[in-house]
Amino acid sequence: MILRSSFTHDKSPEIAAWQRGQAMLEKARHLAHTRSVRTGIYPARHHMTESRDGPDAIAQQIANSAASCGISLVATLPDGWITPLITRFASDQRFRHVAVNREESAIGLCSGAFFSGIGALALMGASGFLTCVYAITKINYTYQIPLLIGITLRGRLGDSAKFHQSNGLYLEPVIAAIGMPFVPIEQGKHIDRLAGAYRHSRVMSRPVVVGFTREVLRGEA
Amino acid sequence: MMNFEACFRLLAERLKEDVVVTSAGNCSELWWEITGDTERVFYLEASMSLASLFRGGYCNGITEAHSSCVQR
Numbered sequence: 001m002i003l004r005s006s007f008t009h010d011k012s013p014e015i016a017a018w019q020r021g022q023a024m025l026e027k028a029r030h031l032a033h034t035r036s037v038r039t040g041i042y043p044a045r046h047h048m049t050e051s052r053d054g055p056d057a058i059a060q061q062i063a064n065s066a067a068s069c070g071i072s073l074v075a076t077l078p079d080g081w082i083t084p085l086i087t088r089f090a091s092d093q094r095f096r097h098v099a100v101n102r103e104e105s106a107i108g109l110c111s112g113a114f115f116s117g118i119g120a121l122a123l124m125g126a127s128g129f130l131t132c133v134y135a136i137t138k139i140n141y142t143y144q145i146p147l148l149i150g151i152t153l154r155g156r157l158g159d160s161a162k163f164h165q166s167n168g169l170y171l172e173p174v175i176a177a178i179g180m181p182f183v184p185i186e187q188g189k190h191i192d193r194l195a196g197a198y199r200h201s202r203v204m205s206r207p208v209v210v211g212f213t214r215e216v217l218r219g220e221a
Numbered sequence: 222m223m224n225f226e227a228c229f230r231l232l233a234e235r236l237k238e239d240v241v242v243t244s245a246g247n248c249s250e251l252w253w254e255i256t257g258d259t260e261r262v263f264y265l266e267a268s269m270s271l272a273s274l275f276r277g278g279y280c281n282g283i284t285e286a287h288s289s290c291v292q293r
Contacts, residue, residue, distance in 0.1 A: 073281055096281065100274075108271030109278040112242075115263070116282025135269045142267075 054219045059088035061191045062150075062212075067094045069195035070119040071148070074098070075106035079125030081152045081217050086123065103128035104135040111145045119198070122147060126154040126167040129209065130174060136207055137178060144205035148198045153184065153211040171211075181208045187221050229255055232291065240279065243291050244272035252291060 062085055066074070074089040075098045076082075090097040100106045103124045110120035124132075129151045140147055154161070155168025175182045181204070183197045194210050201208040215221035223231070233255045241262045243249040249264040256262070263279075265272050272291075 073278070104269055104271060105274045108269070108274030109281075111271075112275035112278025113281050114278075116279045118278070118282040120278070135271060138267045138269060139265070139271065139275075143265075 055084040058219045059085040063088045065194045069198045071121045073113050073118050073120040075100050075109045077124040103132050107135045123150040125152045140207050146201040147207040149209045153213050183210045186213045242272050242276040244268045
C-alpha cells in the first residue's frame with residue numbers, strides 16, 4: 001500500500017497559493033513558539049481561560065511545562081482523568097493536538113515527529129499504555145528514539161474502579177520490567193518534572209513515562 | 222498482475238524525491254536490494270503497522286516535503 005503525501009505535486013494555482021499561505025503561517029507559528037520558549041513569555045491569549053485551582057489550572061500548568069521544554073505535538077487517547085488536560089492541549093495554540101485512534105498510533109506519530117525536530121508528548125491512560133509495550137520496545141528501543149509518554153496512575157489507593165485494579169498491581173512492575181524511567185507526579189508542585197523527564201528522554205535516547213495521580217489532575221494535591 | 226518485486230521496482234522508478242518509510246523486514250530488504258538507498262529511506266522494521274503514523278509524525282515537522290510509506 002502506498003500512502004502518498006505530496007505538498008507540491010498536482011495542484012491548482014489556488015491550492016498552491018493556499019499551501020504557501022499555510023506554510024508561511026506555520027513558519028510564523030514556529031518562530032513565535034521558539035521565541036516564547038527562549039524568553040518564557042507567551043502571548044496573553046494563551047492565558048485567557050486560566051483559573052486559579054482545579055483541573056483546568058492543573059491542565060494549564062502541565063501545558064506550560066510541556067511548552068517550556070519544546071513540546072509542540074501532543075497525541076492523545078481519552079481517559080476520564082485527563083479530559084481537561086486533553087481539552088487544554090486541543091485549544092492551546094502552542095500545540096498541534098492529534099486525537100489518535102489507538103495508543104500505539106501515538107507512539108508511531110510521536111516517534112516519527114522526532115526525526116523532523118518536533119518535540120512530542122504521547123498522552124494516554126494507564127491501560128492504553130500497557131498495550132504499547134511491543135511498539136515501544138520494537139520502535140523506540142531499536143532505533144533509540146526518545147519519547148515522552150504521559151499516563152494516568154490508575155488503580156492506586158483510593159481508585160474505586162474495580163476494573164482498574166490490575167493497573168495498580170501490574171503497571172509499575174511492567175514499566176520497571178522494560179527498563180523505562182518512570183517519573184510519578186503525585187503533587188502539583190512537581191509538575192515541572194515533566195520538562196525534566198522530557199529532557200532526560202532526549203539525553204538517553206529512550207522513552208520516559210510520566211504518571212499523574214488523580215489527586216494531582218484534580219488539583220487536590 | 223504485477224508481483225511484489227515488480228511493484229517495488231515501479232515505485233522505485235517514480236519516487237525520486239520522496240522520503241520513504243518502509244514497514245517490515247522483507248519490505249525493507251527488497252527496497253534496499255532495488256534502490257540501495259540510505260539517504261531518503263527510513264528502514265523501519267517490525268513497525269507494528271505504524272509506518273504510516275511514523276511518516277505522518279515526520280511530515281508534521283516539515284512544510285515542504287514529499288513522503289511515501291511503502292508497505293506490503
